[in-house]
Amino acid sequence: MNILHSSLGIVSFSIILLLLTNCSGQPEPIYTNPVIVDVYPGLAEAVVSRDFDQLHGYLSHEDENVRAAAWHAIGKSETDQTERLLTAVIRENSIAAWQALSFYEIDAEGVEQVDELLQREDNTYIKACEFYRRQGDADHIPMLLQKKDPSEHAHRCAAAIGAIVSRVEINDEMKRDILNRAFESENPEYRRNLLYGFYRSGLNRPEPESELRQAILDDWLETVFGSEKETDRYMVRILGEKAAENLLELHGGIRRVNDIPLAVEIARNIPLTGDEHSDVDRIKSFLSHSNPHVIAQTLETLKQHAFSSDELNDFIYSEITVPTRNPEVFITSLEYLQQQNINLSGLAEKQLFAEKAGPYLTHRYLEFYRTEKSPDEYLRKIEEHIKAGEIRSLHATQSLSQFWTENDADAHRAEIHRLVRIAVESQSRSAISGLNTLLNDEVIIEETDFEWLDGVYTDAVENGYDEFAEQLGQNLESRFPDRYTQRHDAFQKEFRMPDWDRLHALGTRPHWRLETSRGVVEVRLDPLTAPFTVSSIDSLTRAGAYEGAAFHRVVRNFVVQGGDFDRRDGFGGPDYRIPTEPSTRSFERGSVGIASSGTDTEGGQFYFMHIWAPHLDGSYTRFGEVVRGMDVVDKLRIGDRVERASISVR
Template sequence: MQKSEVVQAEYPEVTREIANRSFSGLMEFVDHDESEVSNLAWKALAKTEVDKSELNLLIEEAFREDTKGGWFAISFHDLNADMLNSIRNAFRSDEISSKSVCNVFFRLGELEDLEYLISSRDLTRSAECSKAIGGIMSRLEVPESLNETVIRLALENEDPEIRRNLLYGYYRASVNRPEPESFLASLTENQWKEFGVGQDEFVDMTIVRMLGKKGLYVAMDMLSDQKLNERAGLAVDLASTLGNSVPDTEDVEPIFRLLHHKNNHVVVQVLTSLTQHERLTPPFLNRIEEEITVPTRDPEIFISSLNLFLRNGMGVTSHRFRLDELSGRNPYLKEQFLIIYSALDTDEEYFERLSEHIKSGGVEALHAGRMMSRFLQRRGIPNRFRDSVEDLIAYVLEDGNRSSLDGLAEVFLSDRVLSDDSYEMLNGAYERYVELEMFEQAQILQRVLEERFPEQFETAEVQFEKTFRLPNIDRLYQMGTRPFWELKTEKGTIVVRLDPLSAPFTVSSIDSLTRAGVYNGVVFHRVVRNFVAQGGDFDRQDGFGGPDYRIPTEPSFETFKRGMAGIASSGTDTEGSQFFFMHRWAPHLDGHYTNFGEITRGLDVLDKLQVGDKIIEAKIYP
């Protein structure tokens, strides 16, 4: 086990400056002899608010150092035209030699920067500058000639990282994707076939996004079921194309091949895409019911297929017994189940169902509250249930369950449901929460009162913001430079190599929470296909909870590629206990979220995780 003496010698002071978000204090460390310390300071400066004079000092230091850290930090600040021009001109005149300056162009570059980068083969072969090309093309529409050049450059390059970077703009956004039947679409298809369909999953996924249904046909013709089963990410993207237009006869075979994919996320995506259409034929729907709905044991596949049937006017009452059974066992899919019940229940039954869930608290209350808001916006509904709604709201305000309050926020804001006379009731609950130091509940009502009653409401003079938790330096030192975090889940075990030198606050927090056992039994409450699986809410367990402290955002030079571990955030320096694992590369997250480690074992488990899957046990070891 390797330990770093720098952790004990230097980290106590530099982490204090990070917690203080002190510009001058952090600047003292940017030229430190130890790279771990200087990099930590530069990355912290990326997320530290600066005034104009401080930004000028930061740019001067970035020019002087001309290192990755400096250009990384600069790229997260608002540069005016003169600042950007000075960097641009210095780079072109070789005053700046580090290609890391392309971090600035990735986030802030313009069309002229793109043209310059593409004009130099040396720069297009650079990892950082090729990524800048992809970043600019994800934001700006560019001439067809440049699109043609980038596609050729990407598919003729033998380096998979450079290919990925150059194609990123097409993968991320539709702004430069070719029109169907255009020359650029034809060129892309021919270059793809020449490169080799199935040779690089990211290339396949990108071009399927570029070509839409045409890409679906090419990939399905060229790839066997075994190959598709090995490429769940590609299969999800193929399934996504089915939402672009109403399926016709030639789509039926590809659809059912994807519906029989071994990864449940692919099946759910097919059903979700098909739900965008309302003119699917009864024989087609009956076949889905027979081959997918009836035999599946997966609740998400089951409920997605019922939603598809309802969307197309097909009855689902024959599945009522199973619907009731699965609904009670899957609280994290409650919103989807409630959509089905809204079609099967009478208004009175549905209102009572929602009310029961809201009163129960937790994740079911959060989902039911949101559905209650939709229900009460229907014409004539508020008048019929006005007294019952007011009784329900009085119950929730008295009970103070955070999930219930959050779920009903839209109801509180609606003057169709609650009259202006409700101010005294809401404000009274707010004042009681403040007095009892129920600060999260108070914050929920504060947002409502500020928006609904701006002239009447007066905010209590209370500091709601949680304090930063400083890292336990002695424990970090004892853990060594490469500790591991093991999560035993219902779908298998995931092992993450942690990065305490780059993310000391985060790793120290995870270590403390893990050793306290709070992650045991916690679910993955959010899973976004081809993006992330997120868990760690041991507090509320509905996706909005965390510890009684916060930790600062700790950006990393590492990109958010597949298998990376990040900390969930609702803005800079709001991080807590929630974490996510990346299904796919997503560089738009780079630097905006803490990247604290990488999965070394269990990527196959990650691909299987679904909403509601539990962490059985979490352990941490050197």
């Protein structure tokens, strides 16, 4: 009987697997939406053209995903038909519609109309709070505070208040009203949103030793102290060392603070007593934390303060600088010891190792050379990095430009000119990106240099090095406006249209798996909100583009960014672009976005959010969220790499 049941089970499983798999061997998605192939192709044409009239035609579509996508695109478009837009927004009355309107300049009469709608007692138009996140000012705060928790969507009104507080100065009475409401609420999201403005900007933080500051501390300690990690982190930023001290006592020291964003925030505000022995012991405990981001932040904090101790210096040298294999921790400790006038000659060999291991920190090593070594040694190091290419050459030319402008470097003019020539003749996009200052300097680039520069430009045009040719051409036009003749076509990448059949076959909940040098991160993708982006990610992943690509940017308590498989200097991407695809979903911790240098400039670089960052909402593409591996995201360091990437259907 057991054998029979087992055999039947295997047959049943095989039948189910066959039903869920298409003839190509690709599993059939459980969740699909036909609009991806039936409607989105036409909508996509309107998106890339940013045609308001075409987009407006989709606002009455029966599928809410289509309407939302059209509203998101309108928010990144332009029109002078603001009255027509406002009418459509009021009719739709959705978060997406109000968000789109918030990116337009509305006249005083229109704003007054929105004010009247929001103040209706039946809360029919409470979603209009989204409009005030970008258009609100201090006068709107009392109105927004009337929309109290637990009203539906009241958290959006709180988010609007937080956004206003981050950019507009308010009086102490209004601050007190906002903070009272925050700690009276039983809704953590509502509280967080109200507090965000004080966290993000110092504009309205209470003055040290003020009654308001003490009142906030008391409210926090008496209500949610220790029970909400995000609120605790906000309080450390708002109140500084007093909040940090209370949390250290609660946890029993920094090494027991396992929430990495909170630990990093405390490391920015290390509470010291003035007693050298106890302060050194506390700093040592911070430097013994298991996460290197906490260690690096502790060292940064020490660099910013005047604290000095021979015992601490010895500890950092012997227990941090010498043994660490983390390039960022090493260079940060080196910078600290340099400030303390410690002899670093014994670290020369380790420094060379760390330089090679951490190319994305080249600018910091070059600054160390500039201040510690002779000009000749520094310039030799510049040449070495220019010839290395990629990120090293970018940082080298940027550093060289700074050396020329900030120092009495006339004696080195000939050598700097030689290095500029090496960089230009390499025809490296990375190297030339850092040369704008030097190529426009009449002392470095003389009239006689036009011929060789124009020759390099001509060669780049003939060889199809379009991006390099455009950059060099812009410098030639600026430096030699009467002699330069443009011979290249304006460089602009074309939009990539999604493969709609492939996108539909992925379903609405595909997963993106990244095997990194620190572990696996798995992302649930959102093709309904970001079809261009998900299609691009899928195509690049299947092509193997991301394998070996580094995480070149790590900003503690903000983002981890990677995916530059092209230039490998943080500015590269595919040979196409995709449009910005904002959504109403907020950039919470674990959200995954696509990097951008402006509307419709997106390519292949992506980032993971360490923490909630609502100031990105509506302006950047959020195309997924981490569903596994946030502990890995917290561990990722500058220079870590994607070892393998894959897409799976769910």
